Amino acid sequence: xxxHIRVEVVYALQHRAEVVQLQLDEGATARxxxxxxxxxxxxxxxxxxxxxxxGIFAKLAKPDTVLxxxxxxxxxxxxxxxxxxxxxxxxxxxxVMKKGGGPAEE
Numbered sequence: 001x002x003x004h005i006r007v008e009v010v011y012a013l014q015h016r017a018e019v020v021q022l023q024l025d026e027g028a029t030a031r032x033x034x035x036x037x038x039x040x041x042x043x044x045x046x047x048x049x050x051x052x053x054x055g056i057f058a059k060l061a062k063p064d065t066v067l068x069x070x071x072x073x074x075x076x077x078x079x080x081x082x083x084x085x086x087x088x089x090x091x092x093x094x095x096v097m098k099k100g101g102g103p104a105e106e
Contacts, residue, residue, distance in 0.1 A: 031063035
């Protein structure tokens with residue numbers, strides 16, 4: 001008889017998180033956990049081979065990573081804007097940031 005592991009799959013949305021707890025056979029991968037969670041059917045915008053990355057406890061993981069008991073598989077949404085690009089654009093436009101949020105000219 002195969003041993004089982006307990007894991008949870010998490011997909012964070014803008015205002016809430018979907019958390020699905022699963023029991024899988026030992027040796028299951030992160031991809032298998034996401035597929036078994038039903039989140040791919042509920043949220044068709046999730047693309048494991050494209051725009052969405054996976055992590056286990058906030059560390060990036062490949063879909064073929066073998067899971068351990070009590071792992072938390074996280075499905076990451078893509079960034080809307082690159083933070084570095086936003087800061088560079090702000091600097092190029094000559095905007096000055098000031099403590100307190102008041103006008104920069106004072």
